[in-house]
Amino acid sequence: MQRTLRKPAQTTQVHLCSLEATAQDALSRTVHPAVEEDPVTLCAISSISSTLVTKIKNTWQFDQKLSSIIHAEEQDPLSHPHYAWEQGILKRKGKIVVGAEVAIRDKLLQYFNSSTTGGHFGVHATYQGISAIIHWKGLHSAVRQFIKTCHTCQINKYEIMAYPGLLQPLPILEAF
Numbered sequence: 397m398q399r400t401l402r403k404p405a406q407t408t409q410v411h412l413c414s415l416e417a418t419a420q421d422a423l424s425r426t427v428h429p430a431v432e433e434d435p436v437t438l439c440a441i442s443s444i445s446s447t448l449v450t451k452i453k454n455t456w457q458f459d460q461k462l463s464s465i466i467h468a469e470e471q472d473p474l475s476h477p478h479y480a481w482e483q484g485i486l487k488r489k490g491k492i493v494v495g496a497e498v499a500i501r502d503k504l505l506q507y508f509n510s511s512t513t514g515g516h517f518g519v520h521a522t523y524q525g526i527s528a529i530i531h532w533k534g535l536h537s538a539v540r541q542f543i544k545t546c547h548t549c550q551i552n553k554y555e556i557m558a559y560p561g562l563l564q565p566l567p568i569l570e571a572f
């Protein structure tokens with residue numbers, strides 16, 4: 397991964413492509429290069445399919461707080477210091493804001509927890525992945541709740557606990 401910047405230098409493209417870099421950084425430890433037909437494919441955030449972007453946008457319309465933030469940002473970009481309205485995308489501290497809509501939030505949680513992206517590694521890994529790109533208030537507890545209900549994560553947890561021998565010793569650095 398050559399790109400270490402969390403945001404691209406050019407602000408003109410911040411929009412969806414910044415998500416690519418962020419998403420790849422966040423996921424590079426676990427993600428497989430090909431993310432099949434899942435619409436949330438992040439770089440492809442241009443391919444986080446337009447359908448998904450549209451669905452996320454819809455969540456803003458039905459969220460009173462978010463739609464008033466958008467309105468204020470349109471009038472004055474400095475109205476909410478942590479928020480930005482960039483090329484039709486509402487972001488908070490660089491993360492795409494997702495309004496209160498259970499279905500779409502669930503879909504995102506599923507994606508970031510799935511075997512191809514999150515690897516079903518439980519709360520921490522899933523939160524790391526999703527919070528690099530997505531923001532909503534209460535995201536962390538949503539992840540915790542979600543993981544509790546994920547059968548695969550629960551099984552993985554017990555397997556990890558049952559086989560502590562799988563942990564690898566740290567390499568010893570030799571002094572030259």
Ligand SMILES: [Zn+2]
Pocket residue numbers: 509510515516517518543546547548549550
């Ligand atoms: Zn899981």
